Amino acid sequence: MIAVEQLNDKQLAQLIGTDKYDEELRRRALALRRKIYGNKIFVRGLIEFTNYCKNNCYYCGIRCGNNKAVRYRLTQQEILDCCHKGYDLGFRTFVLQGGEDRYFSDEILVPVVAEIRQTFPDVAITLSVGERSEESYQHLFQAGADRYLLRHETADEEHFAKLHPAQQQLSTRIACLNVLKKIGYVVGSGFMVGSPYQTADTLVKDIRFLQTLQPEMIGIGPFIKHKDTPFNDMANGDLQLTLRLLAILRILFPYALIPATTALATLADNGRELGMQYGANVLMPNLSPQAIRNKYSLYDNKVYNGDESAEQLAGLKSRMAQAGWEIVTDRGDPKRRV
């Protein structure tokens, strides 16, 4: 049996580069996931509340340089309506995700969080709105946000510079993650699998970075090209590599909350089920208003109907039940090592 925890960087890179051990990794990851989280799947209602973004990441469809993107932002009332709908469906975590939209200053965003907190005292509020000041993270936390998702995207400086314009810096991203931890957020980070110029060595750095940060949540999904970005010609991430990394992450982070992401479900019809088999324990159906769902287009063919749609939670529940999983109505807080 491979002791993933004990591999040095070179050995870990080799493990990432071969499919030889995938079955063994899958079995171990699944066993750990079952031991700690049983057959439970936690769900999060994802509210994509703005697709305006001041950043220009080369891989992302809502980059500011994409003038073909049709922009929208939800009002406070529209966001609250999504939460009411989600609460009735059984969601106890709302994820407010958006581009880095200057309109949502603290003056606008803090009252949104505060109102959700007041209206739904028993839900977890997760924010995913990118890099902000320490002061801003603090205000949002005080208003009632519990968790924060901010992927580091790649822990290798040179690789980071190939994915982002010079104004964006890995060091800033890491500083934000450290501040979020310090404030007391439950923190999530992660990266795309198969992003252009990624290598087994940069992936080892990603894993080492996560081992230092020790986030409670880890989000990974395949890179998928978007036609209106500089990476429109690049190859999509590989399904099997994504699954292998899910398993490796579950083995190294037995307690982590790890979603089977929308990108994974976009790459493969049974991506959610496969993700669960390789150690994932979270799903994040889309709770945004139907009319704008196709506008939050990070990559081509992003799925937002059927099992990816919050309204279809009952269907998702029964399909997951057939595979032996139980979707629960629960905040789905991380369990911690005792």
Ligand code: 5AD
């Ligand atoms: N393919 C896959 N994932 C993407 N993201 C952005 N663009 C793409 C893409 N083309 C991911 C990034 C970001 C998250 C919200 O979506 O990792 O952090």
